[in-house]
Amino acid sequence: xxxxxxxxxxxxxxxxxxxxxxxxxxxxxxxxxxxxxxxxxxxxxxxxxxxxxxxxxxxxxxxxxxxxxxxxxxxxxxxxxxxx
Numbered sequence: 001x002x003x004x005x006x007x008x009x010x011x012x013x014x015x016x017x018x019x020x021x022x023x024x025x026x027x028x029x030x031x032x033x034x035x036x037x038x039x040x041x042x043x044x045x046x047x048x049x050x051x052x053x054x055x056x057x058x059x060x061x062x063x064x065x066x067x068x069x070x071x072x073x074x075x076x077x078x079x080x081x082x083x084x
Contacts, residue, residue: 052076 004012048069055065056079066073 049075049079052079056080 048071052065052069052071052075055068056076062073062076062080065071065076069076
């Protein structure tokens with residue numbers, strides 16, 4: 001590499017850093033996307049639980065609430081016990 005012109009040598013030496021920087025940037029972007037998705041998914045679950053609580057207050061059956069909200073029956077039973 002010593003017989004290489006200085007500008008070419010500098011460019012070659014920067015390659016590993018550019019690959020590293022690009023990898024870090026892509027990793028950060030993917031992490032942000034996953035974080036947003038998890039937040040949205042968690043919000044949907046919380047909305048379903050709140051709806052299930054309202055249906056429990058209306059004396060609807062656990063099976064019907066499960067069908068309407070997509071929550072498992074045992075999760076609805078837990079909600080029912082918390083509200084008591």
